Amino acid sequence: MGEPFLGQGKGFFLRRAAVNSTITSVPGMRVGHWTDGEAATGCTVVLCPPEGAVGGVEVRGAAPGTRETDLLRPGSLVQRVHAVLLSGGSAFGLDAATGVVRYLEERRIGYPSPAGPVPIVPAAILYDLNVGEKGVRPTADSGYQSCLRASTDPVPQGSVGAGTGATVGKAKGMAQATKGGIGSASLRLPAGPPAADASGYTVGAVVAVNAFGDVRDPDSGELLAGPRRAEGGFLSTLDLLLAGSAQPSPIATHTTIGVVATDAPLTKEQANRIAVMAHSGIARAIHPSYGMGDGDVLFILSTAPEETTAKVNLTAIGAAAARSVELAIVSAILFATGLAGIPSAAEWREAHP
Numbered sequence: 001m002g003e004p005f006l007g008q009g010k011g012f013f014l015r016r017a018a019v020n021s022t023i024t025s026v027p028g029m030r031v032g033h034w035t036d037g038e039a040a041t042g043c044t045v046v047l048c049p050p051e052g053a054v055g056g057v058e059v060r061g062a063a064p065g066t067r068e069t070d071l072l073r074p075g076s077l078v079q080r081v082h083a084v085l086l087s088g089g090s091a092f093g094l095d096a097a098t099g100v101v102r103y104l105e106e107r108r109i110g111y112p113s114p115a116g117p118v119p120i121v122p123a124a125i126l127y128d129l130n131v132g133e134k135g136v137r138p139t140a141d142s143g144y145q146s147c148l149r150a151s152t153d154p155v156p157q158g159s160v161g162a163g164t165g166a167t168v169g170k171a172k173g174m175a176q177a178t179k180g181g182i183g184s185a186s187l188r189l190p191a192g193p194p195a196a197d198a199s200g201y202t203v204g205a206v207v208a209v210n211a212f213g214d215v216r217d218p219d220s221g222e223l224l225a226g227p228r229r230a231e232g233g234f235l236s237t238l239d240l241l242l243a244g245s246a247q248p249s250p251i252a253t254h255t256t257i258g259v260v261a262t263d264a265p266l267t268k269e270q271a272n273r274i275a276v277m278a279h280s281g282i283a284r285a286i287h288p289s290y291g292m293g294d295g296d297v298l299f300i301l302s303t304a305p306e307e308t309t310a311k312v313n314l315t316a317i318g319a320a321a322a323r324s325v326e327l328a329i330v331s332a333i334l335f336a337t338g339l340a341g342i343p344s345a346a347e348w349r350e351a352h353p
Contacts, residue, residue, distance in 0.1 A: 020152075020153075020154045020186070021154070021185060021186050022154045022155040022157075022184035022185065022186055022204060022206070023046070023155060023184045023185075023186055023204035023205055023206045023259065023260075023261055023324075023328075024151070024152045024153065024154060024155055024184075024204070025186045025188075025202055025204055026186065026202045026203070026204045026261040026262060026263055026303060027202070027263045027303060028048065028049035028053070028263070028303040029046065029047070029048070029152070029204070029261050029301075029303060030046075030047040030150040030151055030152055031044065031045065031046050031047070031150055031151070031155045031184075031206060032044070032045050032047070032145075032146040032147055032148070032149035032150030032151065033146055033149060033156060033160045033161030033162075033182075034096075034138065034142040034143070034145045034146040034149070034161065035160045035161055035164050036132075036136060036138075036142075036164065037159075037164065037339065038132070038133070039132045039133040039136035039165075040128060040131045040132025040133070040164055040165035040339050040340045041088040041089055041093075041128050041131075041132060041133075041136060041137060041138060041164055041165045042087075042088055042138060042142070042160060042161045042162055042163070042164035042165070043085060043086065043087035043088065043089075043093060043096045043138040043142050043143055043146055043161060043162050044085070044086045044087070044146060044160075044161035044162040044163075044182060044206065044208065045083055045084070045085050045086075045100055045143060045146040045147050045150055046083060046084045046085075046086070046206065046259045046261070046301070047082075047083050047147065047150045048080075048081060048082050048083055048084075048301060048303060049303055050082075050107075050109050051080070051305065051306060052080030052081055052082045052109075052111075052120070053080055053081060053082075053261070053301040053302055053303045054079060054080055054266050054267065054268055054271050054301070054302040054304075055072045055080065055081040055084075055120075055122065055268070055271060055299060055300065055301055055302075056072055056266075056268060056270075056271025056272035056273075056274060056275045056299070056300040057069050057072040057073075057122065057272065057275055057297065057298070057299050057300065058272065058275035058276050058278070058279055058297070058298050058300075059295075059296075059297050060279050060282070060289075060290045060296045060297070060298075061254075061255060061256075061290055061291075061294040061295040061296035061297065062290070062291065062292045062293070062294065062295070063251060063254075063255070063292065063293055063294060063295040064124065064255070064295035064296070064297050065090060065091050065093075065094065065124065065125040065126075065127075065255075065295055066094075066122070066123065066124045066125075066295075066297060067085075067094050067097055067121070067122060067123040067124075068081075068097075068120065068121065068122040068123065069122055069297075071120065071122075072122060072268070072271075072272070072299070073268075073272070074268050074269045074272060076268075078111055078120055079268060080111075080120070080306070081120040081121065081122055081301070082104050082109050082110060082111075082119045082120050082121060083100050083104060083119070083121045083147075084121070084122050084123065084259050084299045084301065085097045085100050085121060085122075085123035085124075085143060085146075086123070086124060086125075086126075086161070086162040086182075086206070086208050086257050086258070086259065087123065087124075087125045087126075087138045087142075087143075087162055088125065088126055088127075088128040088137070088138060088162055088164060088165050088166070088208075089125060089128065089129070089137030089138045090125055090126075090127045090128070090129050090137070091125060092137040092138075093125040093126075093137050093138045094123055094125055095137070095138070095139055095140055095143075096123070096138040096139060096140060096142045096143030096146070097121050097123040097143055098140040098143065099139070099140035099141055099142060099143030099144030099145070099146075099147070100119070100121045100123075100143045100144070100146070100147055101119045101121050102140065102144055103143075103144050103147035103148070104117075104119035104121070104147075105117065105118075105119055122299060124255075124257040124295070124297040124299070125255070125257070125295075126162065126166060126208055126210040126254075126255040126256075126257055126295070127210065127253045127254060127255060127295075128164070128165030128166060128167075128210065129253075130174055130253060131165040131167060131174075131339070131340045131342065132165055132339070132340045146161070154184075155182075155184040155206055157181065157182060157183050157184055157331050157332065157335035158181045158182070158183075158332070158335030158336045158337055159179060159181045159335075159336050159337045159338075159339050159344075160181070160182060161182050161208070162182055162208035162257070163180060163181035163182025163183075163208045163209065163210075163332060163336070164181075164339065165210075165339070165340070166179070166180030166181055166182070166208055166209055166210035166332075166336075167179060167180050167210060167342055168180040168209060168210070168211045168212075168213070168214065168215055168225050168226070168286075168333070169211075169213070169214055169215075169225055169226035169227040169228070169234060169235075169237060170212050170227070170253075170254065171212070171213075171226075171227050171235070171237040171240045171241065171246040171247060172227040172228075172235065172240070172246070172247055173247045174342075176227045176228045176229075176235075177227065177228070177342055178225040178226065178227070178228055178234070178342065178343065178344065178345050178348060179225075179336040179337065179338055179339060179342045179343060179344040179345070179347075180208075180209040180210050180211065180215075180225075180332060180333065180336060181208075181209060181332040181333065181335060181336035181337075181344075182206065182207065182208045182209070182332050183206070183207055183209065183327075183328040183329060183330065183331030183332030183333070183334075183335060184204065184205065184206040184207070184328050184331060185204065185205055185324045185326075185327030185328040185331055186202055186203065186204030186205070186324055187202070187203050187204070187320045187323055187324050187327075188200065188201070188202050188203075189201050189202075189203070189313075189316055189317070189320055201262055201263055201264040201312070201317065201320075202262065202263055203260065203261070203262045203264070203317060203320035203321050203324050204260070204261050204262070204324055205258055205259065205260045205261075205278070205281075205321070205324035205325045205327075205328040206258055206259050206328060207256060207257070207258030207259075207282075207325055207328040207329050207332060208256065208257050208258065208332070209256050209286070209329050209332040209333065210254055210255050210256060210257075211254055211255075211256050211286045211289065211294065212237070212253075212254040212288075212291050212293055212294055213226075213237045213238075213286050213287050213288045213289060213291070214226035214227075214234065214236065214237045214238075214286070214287045215285060215286055215329060215330065215332075215333045215345075216285060216286075216287055217285075217330060218281075218284040218285045218326045218330070223236065224330065224333050224334075224345055225333045225344075225345040227240070228343075228348055231352065232348070232349070232351075232352025232353070233349075233352070234345075234348075236287075237287060237288065238287055238288060241288070251292065251293050253293055254291070254293045254294045254295070255294050255295035255296060255297075256282055256286060256289070256294065256296045256329070257295070257296070257297045257298075258297075258298050258299070258325060258328065259298070259299045259300075259301060260274070260275070260278050260298060260299070260300050260301070260321045260324060260325065261300075261301040261302075261303060262274075262300075262301070262302055262303070262317060262320075262321070263302075263303050263304055264302060264304065264310075264312045264317050265302060265304035265308040265310050265312060266300075266302035266304070266312070266317075270302075270312075270314055271300040271301075271302055272300070273314060273318070274300050274314065274317055274318050274321050275298050275299070275300040276318075277318030277319070277321055277322055278298050278300065278318065278321035278322050278324075278325050279296070279298055279322075279325075280322045281321070281322035281323060281324070281325025281326040281328075281329070282296055282298070282325060282329070284322070284326055285325070285326045285329040285330060286329065298325065300321070333345055334346070
């Protein structure tokens with residue numbers, strides 16, 4: 001987990017953060033999961049430092065389910081957010097953000113107002129109602145419990161939290177889908193050339209992968225998970241779509257959602273630009289992405305103290321953001337375990353060598 005990672009391309013200067021190579025290696029970040037394995041759903045909270053973090057967002061999917069995304073846009077009043085929630089349960093799961101707000105209010109964390117601090121908690125959901133028990137969804141108490149479990153420890157990955165009921169490779173229907181999950185990764189930019197303005201900043205991501213398409217190794221192109229073939233292995237969703245043999249997809253039943261965090265000082269405008277760049281990580285690891293049934297969303301958080309000002313290499317930060325998203329997506333698949341009758345990619349390969 002703590003071994004250095006060098007990008008495949010020549011001159012690719014990113015490396016995995018030492019010891020803890022998940023998003024909680026970014027100073028100030030805490031992550032907690034609430035998981036219901038029997039109902040196959042859950043939620044994940046990313047808690048910012050008490051003073052909050054500069055936030056940005058990019059919504060690319062055609063079927064998003066979100067909360068508080070407008071205030072992350074440049075030109076809006078609020079500059080810092082206090083947590084981000086990722087949840088299963090489709091639109092019902094947005095209720096879990098209320099529990100995060102309650103947790104923060106009890107600790108007097110939030111945007112200052114005459115009536116007291118108002119916690120700012122953006123959120124995004126994925127559709128997992130077709131796995132497990134459709135009538136059980138994350139609630140406000142689920143969000144509260146995820147906060148109580150939040151820590152700076154390496155993030156548990158796989159079929160937990162918002163990734164509990166996640167699935168991928170649904171071009172042949174749920175009967176041939178493969179288990180998705182939640183994954184996390186982080187990278188550290190070295191100080192000095194060739195990233196003279198990077199100053200050793202850390203960039204990390206946590207991503208819940210519930211895609212319609214396949215997950216592929218972004219370096220080798222290897223198909224890691226997709227629609228399961230009866231004789232073993234996986235089908236290519238792109239080939240199925242181009243051949244006209246993919247099953248019609250129920251609308252709004254997919255979605256990949258995540259959070260990217262960094263200790264690099266960013267303005268809101270810069271955070272939103274990094275969010276755009278980070279989405280290329282989804283496009284490189286999930287084939288195809290941003291479909292009509294996908295609600296793909298990435299949030300960006302900068303945990304640098306409010307008074308911090310520094311010149312940063314936004315291209316380097318954006319490259320690290322996209323790469324951390326790629327690695328987190330791959331980790332979600334590698335750490336996933338079968339649930340509700342849907343095997344993980346590793347379990348399917350083991351059963352059909």
